[in-house]
Amino acid sequence: MSVEAREKRQPWILLSPALGAVTLLLLVPLIFIVVYSFWLRSAVGPDIQGFHPDNWQRALTDPFYRYILLNTLKIAAITTFFCAILGYPAAYFITRSSGNKMLLLLLLMLPFWISYIIRTMSWINILGSSGALNTFLLSIGVISSPIQMLYNEATVILGLVHFLLPFMVLNIYVSLDGIDTNLEGAATSLGATRWQAFLQVTLPLSLPGLAAGGLLCFVLGAGTYITPLVLGGPRDAMFANLVFEAIITQLNWPMGSALSLLLLLVLGALVAVYNRFLGMSQLTKGLG
Amino acid sequence: MSSVQLKNIVKRFGAFTAVEKTSLTIPDGAFTTLLGPSGCGKTTTLRMIAGLLDPTEGEIVIGGKRVNDVPIHKRNLGLVFQNYALFPHKSVAENVAFGLRYRNVSRADIARRVQDALDLVQLPDVGARYPKALSGGQQQRIALARAIVIEPDVLLLDEPLSALDANLREDMRVELKRIQARIGVTTVFVTHDQSEALAMSDEIVVMSDGRVEQVGAPEDVYNTPASEFVARFLGASNILGGQCVSHGADGAVLEVPVFGQVAVPAAKSPHLTGPGPAKLVIRAEKLLLRAAAPIDGTLTAPAIVEAVDYQGQSVRYFVRAGDETFQAINMIDGRPFAQGAQVHLALRPQDCAALPG
Ligand SMILES: Nc1ncnc2c1ncn2[C@@H]1O[C@H](COP(=O)(O)OP(=O)(O)OP(=O)(O)O)[C@@H](O)[C@H]1O
Ligand SMILES: [Mg+2]
Numbered sequence: 277m278s279v280e281a282r283e284k285r286q287p288w289i290l291l292s293p294a295l296g297a298v299t300l301l302l303l304v305p306l307i308f309i310v311v312y313s314f315w316l317r318s319a320v321g322p323d324i325q326g327f328h329p330d331n332w333q334r335a336l337t338d339p340f341y342r343y344i345l346l347n348t349l350k351i352a353a354i355t356t357f358f359c360a361i362l363g364y365p366a367a368y369f370i371t372r373s374s375g376n377k378m379l380l381l382l383l384l385m386l387p388f389w390i391s392y393i394i395r396t397m398s399w400i401n402i403l404g405s406s407g408a409l410n411t412f413l414l415s416i417g418v419i420s421s422p423i424q425m426l427y428n429e430a431t432v433i434l435g436l437v438h439f440l441l442p443f444m445v446l447n448i449y450v451s452l453d454g455i456d457t458n459l460e461g462a463a464t465s466l467g468a469t470r471w472q473a474f475l476q477v478t479l480p481l482s483l484p485g486l487a488a489g490g491l492l493c494f495v496l497g498a499g500t501y502i503t504p505l506v507l508g509g510p511r512d513a514m515f516a517n518l519v520f521e522a523i524i525t526q527l528n529w530p531m532g533s534a535l536s537l538l539l540l541l542v543l544g545a546l547v548a549v550y551n552r553f554l555g556m557s558q559l560t561k562g563l564g
Numbered sequence: 565m566s567s568v569q570l571k572n573i574v575k576r577f578g579a580f581t582a583v584e585k586t587s588l589t590i591p592d593g594a595f596t597t598l599l600g601p602s603g604c605g606k607t608t609t610l611r612m613i614a615g616l617l618d619p620t621e622g623e624i625v626i627g628g629k630r631v632n633d634v635p636i637h638k639r640n641l642g643l644v645f646q647n648y649a650l651f652p653h654k655s656v657a658e659n660v661a662f663g664l665r666y667r668n669v670s671r672a673d674i675a676r677r678v679q680d681a682l683d684l685v686q687l688p689d690v691g692a693r694y695p696k697a698l699s700g701g702q703q704q705r706i707a708l709a710r711a712i713v714i715e716p717d718v719l720l721l722d723e724p725l726s727a728l729d730a731n732l733r734e735d736m737r738v739e740l741k742r743i744q745a746r747i748g749v750t751t752v753f754v755t756h757d758q759s760e761a762l763a764m765s766d767e768i769v770v771m772s773d774g775r776v777e778q779v780g781a782p783e784d785v786y787n788t789p790a791s792e793f794v795a796r797f798l799g800a801s802n803i804l805g806g807q808c809v810s811h812g813a814d815g816a817v818l819e820v821p822v823f824g825q826v827a828v829p830a831a832k833s834p835h836l837t838g839p840g841p842a843k844l845v846i847r848a849e850k851l852l853l854r855a856a857a858p859i860d861g862t863l864t865a866p867a868i869v870e871a872v873d874y875q876g877q878s879v880r881y882f883v884r885a886g887d888e889t890f891q892a893i894n895m896i897d898g899r900p901f902a903q904g905a906q907v908h909l910a911l912r913p914q915d916c917a918a919l920p921g
Contacts, residue, residue: 458649461616464636465643466663466714473637476662480653 313533323530331534341518341535345542348515351429352498355436356444359493360486362437363444367485368478370445371452381449384442396435396506403431427509435503440496444489451485452478484554491550495543515539566627566717566750567592568613573622575608575774582608584774585622590718590752591767595744597753599761600771601797606754607722609771613752614720615639627717637666642711642749646723648703650695656682656706657691663714681713682706684743701732708740712747719744719751725760737764758798762786770794788917789845790835795919800848800880802890805921808842816918820844822886823863826913833918841921850915851892853881853901858910869905885909 313331316324335341370380387395402408405422413419425431455478463473501516508514513521516539522532568590575583583605590596598606611617613624615636624631631639650659660678669677682688685705695703704724711719724740725733741764744751755761761768762782770777770785770793778790789795792803806820815829816836826844836842857864867885879900881892890909894900901907 456647456649458645458647459651461614461636462643462645462649462710463651463662465614465616465639465641466710467637467640467666468662469635469637472666477651477653 309533309537312530313537315530317528317530331531332538334531335534335538341538344513344518345515345538348498348539349542351433351436351514352494355433355440355497356490356493358433358437359441359444360490363441363489364448364486366441367445367448367452370449372457381446384445387442392439393502393506395438396503399431399435399438399507400426426507427512429508429512431507432504432512432514435507436497436500439500439503440493443492443496447489447492448482448485451482451488455481487550487554491547495547498543499539568718568750568752569623569625570609570613571623571625573609573612573619573624575605575612575617576620582774583612583619586774586776588769588776588779590750593748593750594766595741595751595753595764596767596769597755597761597765598769598771599755599758599797600777602756604771605774606756606771608774610720610722610752610754613718614641614643640714640717642714642716642719644704644707644711644719644721644724646726648695648707648727650703650707650710652695654694655691656687656693656695656698659695659706660691660710660713662710667714677713681709684712684746685709686739700728701736704728704736705739708743712743712749715747716749719749721751721753723754723756726755726757733760740764762798770797772797787847788832788834789919792843792845792919795845795917800891800893802846802848802851802888803919804844804846804888806842806844807921808836808839808918811836811838816842818842818844818918822865822888822909823911826863826916828916828918829914832914832916836918836920843919843921845917845919846890846911847915848880848891848893849878850911851890852910853883853892853894853907854910855901855907857908861912863909863911863913865909867907867909869901869903869907872900872903874900883907883909 312323314327314329316326316328316330318324366384370377370384373380400407403425404410405424405426407425409425410419410422414422459477459481460470460473463477464470468476498514499516501514501520504512504514504517505520515535519532519536519539522528522535526532568588570586570588573583573586573588574581586609598609600606608617612619613626615631615634619632626639626641650656651662654662657678660681661674664674664677678691679688682691685708687702687705687709690698690702690706695706698706704727707724721740725736728736737760753761753764765782767779768782768785769779772793778785778794780788780790785794786798789798789801795801795803804820804822806818808816809819809825810817811833813830815827816833818826818828820826823844828844853867853869854864857866865885867883867890869881870884870889871882873880873882878893878895881894881901883890883892892909
C-alpha cells in the first residue's frame with residue numbers, strides 16, 4: 277500500500293469507533309423514528325404499519341401545534357437575548373481579569389455538577405409561595421399574603437437563562453480570549469475612546485463567539501421540556517412537551533415521532549443557516 | 565512635534581517594582597532608543613508614555629504639558645506594537661484610516677492621506693487587502709503607516725522589528741530611520757538589540773532592572789560606558805579590576821593585572837573621581853593579537869590563544885595572559901592564529917575606558 281493510501285485511510289480507522297457509535301446510537305434510532313412517524317396509532321391493538329402521511333399532515337396544519345412551535349421559538353429567542361446581554365459582560369470581565377481566570381471559569385462550570393432538574397427545581401424554593409423571596413417580603417411587611425411568582429412564561433425564561441447562561445459565557449469567552457489585547461490599545465492610541473474601541477474592534481471580532489453561543493442557547497432552549505414542565509403553567513408548554521405528551525402520556529408513538537422530527541427539522545434548518553453564514557468551526561471552537 | 569519628559573517615574577505591579585525612580589528627557593525630533601535586556605522595564609516605560617499604563621509615582625510631560633491625567637485617546641501619539649496589532653477585520657486602508665476618523669478629517673482628505681502614508685512606507689497598492697494577506701514585513705510597514713498618518717506628536721515603537729527575519733530587519737531598520745528623518749517626529753524606540761540601537765539612534769537610554777544606566781549618543785555609550793553593566797551589554801568587553809593610582813585633569817592612571825600601569829585619558833574616565841579601586845574596560849575589538857611584541861606607545865603582554873571562533877571577516881579569540889582570560893575580536897589579516905599559539909597582546913591606552921571600582 278502506498279504511503280498516500282495509508283495516510284488517507286488513517287483518519288477513517290481512527291474515526292471508526294466514533295462513527296460506529298454514532299450510527300448505532302443516533303442514526304439507527306433516527307431511522308426508526310422516521311419510519312414510525314408514518315405509522316398510525318389504532319385505538320385498540322398494535323400501531324398500524326405502512327406509509328400514512330396523516331401524522332405529518334396534522335403536525336403541519338394543526339393551529340395548536342403551530343402556535344406552540346412559534347411560542348417555543350419565541351421563548352428560545354428571548355432566552356438567547358437575555359443570555360447574550362447577561363453573558364457578554366461576564367465573559368468580558370473573565371477575559372480581562374488578571375490571574376484568576378481559571379478560578380472564574382471553574383465557578384462558571386460549577387453548576388454543571390448539579391443535575392439540571394435540581395437546578396431548575398431550586399427556583400421553587402426561591403420563588404414559590406413559601407419560598408425565600410415571599411418569606412422575606414412577608415417578614416418585612418411589603419406584602420400581606422404570598423404573591424404568585426411561579427408557573428408563567430417569565431419563570432420559564434428565567435429557568436432557561438439560568439440553565440443556558442454558562443454556555444453563552446463560555447462561547448463568548450473563547451472568542452474574546454483569542455483577541456489580542458493590544459488591538460484595543462492600538463485603537464485608543466489612534467483616538468478612539470474605550471467604548472468606541474470596543475464597538476469598532478472587540479465587539480466585531482467577538483461576534484463569532486456570540487453567534488455560536490446564541491445558536492447553542494437557542495437550540496438547547498427550543499428543545500427543552502423540563503423547564504416548562506417544572507417552572508411553567510399549563511399554558512406555557514413548549515414543543516418538546518408536546519412530544520413528551522404524545523409519547524409518554526398518550527402512548528401515541530407515531531404522532532410523537534412526527535412532532536419530534538418536525539422540531540428537529542426546524543432547528544436543523546436554523547443550524548444550516550448559521551453554518552452558511554458563520555461556519556461550524558466557530559461552534560466546535562467554543563465547545564472545545 | 566514634542567519633547568517627552570519623565571519626572572521621577574516609578575511603576576510598581578503590586579510589590580514588584582518594574583521601573584525604579586526614573587527621570588529622563590527625550591529631545592524634540594530625536595530618535596531615542598530604550599535599550600536593555602528582557603524584563604528591564606522598557607515596555608513598561610513606553611506604555612506609561614503612551615498612556616496604556618499609569619505610573620505609580622511621578623510625572624509625564626509631553627510637549628511641555630503634564631499628561632498623567634490625559635487619557636490615551638487624547639494624547640495624539642503613534643504607537644507601533646511588536647506584534648503590529650493590525651485590526652484583522654478591517655482592510656489595510658481602513659486600518660490606516662482608523663485614526664483619521666476621530667480627527668475631523670473630510671472623506672476626501674482621509675483617502676488622500678491614507679494613500680500618502682501607504683506611499684511613504686512603499687506599499688501603495690495594498691489598501692484593499694486584509695492584514696492576513698500581507699507578509700510580516702508588510703504588516704510592519706502598515707502598522708507604521710497607521711501610526712504616522714495621524715501626524716502624532718510622538719512616535720512610540722515597541723520592538724517593531726523583532727518579529728522579522730535578520731535580512732528584512734536590516735532593511736526595515738534603514739527604512740524606519742528614513743521615514744523618521746523625513747517626518748522628523750520625536751521617536752521612542754524600544755529594543756533589546758544593541759546593534760539596532762547603535763545603528764538607528766540619536767540617543768540611547770540603557771536600562772537595567774528598572775533603572776537607567778546611561779544616556780548618551782551611540783558612540784558615547786559604546787566608547788565610554790558609565791557602568792560595568794553598560795560595558796558588558798554593549799558589545800564584547802574585557803573588564804580588569806585594579807586601582808586608580810593617580811587622577812587629574814588629563815586623565816587617570818590605573819594599575820591593573822597583566823598590563824601594569826595604564827594611562828586613560830580624561831574623556832574616557834569621566835566617572836572616576838579620584839584614586840581608589842577602579843576598573844579598566846577594554847573593548848574586544850581594541851585588543852589586538854600580534855606575532856611579535858609591538859614597539860612602544862602600546863601596552864603589551866604575552867598570551868596564549870585558548871580558543872578561536874572564526875566569523876568570516878573577523879575572528880574572535882579567547883586568550884590567556886597571566887591569570888586573566890581576554891576576548892579579542894580582530895579583523896582577519898592573513899591567516900588567523902591557531903589554538904595554542906604564543907602571541908602578544910597589543911592595546912593603545914587611549915582605547916581603554918575607566919570605571920570606578
Ligand atoms: N502587568 C504586569 N504585572 C506584573 N508584572 C509586570 C506586568 N507587566 C510587566 N511586569 C514585569 O515588569 C518587568 C518589566 O517588564 P517589561 O515588559 O517592561 O520588560 P521589557 O524590558 O519590555 O522586556 P522585554 O524585552 O522582554 O519585552 C518584568 O519583570 C515583568 O515581569
Ligand atoms: Mg517589552
